[in-house]
Amino acid sequence: MTIQAHQTVNISLAERSYLIHIGGELIGNPEIFAGLPNGSTAVIVSNTTVAPLYAEKLKVALAGKYSKVLAMELPDGESYKHWETLNLIFDVLLQNTCDRKTVLFALGGGVVGDMTGFAAASYMRGVPFVQVPTTLLAQVDSSVGGKTGINHPLGKNMVGAFYQPQMVVCDLDALKSLPSREVSAGLAEVIKYGPIADMEFLSWIESHMESLVRLDTQALAHAVKRSCELKAWVVGQDERESGLRAILNFGHTFGHAIEAGLGYGEWLHGEAVGCGMVMAAHLSQRLGLVDIAFVERLTRIIASAGLPICGPSLDASDNAGRYLELMRHDKKSEAGEIRFVLIDGPGRAVMRAAPDALVREVIDVCCA
């Protein structure tokens, strides 16, 4: 096996700038963590699936820097991304008299990253934290950019904070243990960067899909690096989503409705986003922004990643009505008007409202 060369991507945010490290064998490498803030205690927050695989490795790597390294496990899955689980983190921090210099390490996927980040943002009004993402989705998207938070039954990621990590450590070796469903879910967020910002990357994804699905390390290294570069470019211009950053939400308005409507965890976030991108592409086409050939190409790519392209029914009596009801809670909505991220020509995204009747048509066409 080739060990992937260590590469970095910079997130440029003035005094909150940080590096994303991408490469092989990073979790157990003490040198990666050497420049982190000093403190006496490190707390590794992981989950019951990931901790047995990597927590000990990370503990050993941190032992030279922090005199006390604690590790805790959260239950695994999107259905646990709520207040009660968040409180488990605060319990451990308080029971161990963790002070303001304690550094938290989020070791796991998007759920662990979002909750650990939110805990770090709010414990004693803010302690440093590090993202160590172990899923493809977390490496290419959720660990980067400082969105942290938890779900509410009425809407996804409804409670949270913008809070940047000290660094992100993407160990490509961790991806080798991923189940194929998780790989596909991560590929949804990789694909997303194409239509919104980089059609050349979309063509690359299209021609390397087979390698990506079978976890070829070279292909993954490029996918992670290019995704992080594109996200860095967006976040560097609009950290708190006052405008441009919303393009990263392509497919998420429909996708979040699927997740909340089915119950969190029924579909993986990436599965819902994949299908949401198909729906958003159809809406773009019906508004005259792209042609049907573009929609069909994007749909083919999403399907080839092993993702669903047909939305679930959320209500047998009024499915479109239920989607609309859920989507009105989206964070981009204004005065009850849903604002969709749409494709305004290949490689370019815009945010637009759309008539309910048109959205209903799209839902009817795209759902089972």
Ligand SMILES: O=C(O)C(=O)C[C@@H](O)[C@H](O)[C@H](O)COP(=O)(O)O
């Ligand atoms: O980083 C962002 O900005 C994104 O929108 C990226 C999304 O892919 C990601 O899933 C994010 O967590 C969703 O954010 P939300 O603000 O729509 O909850």
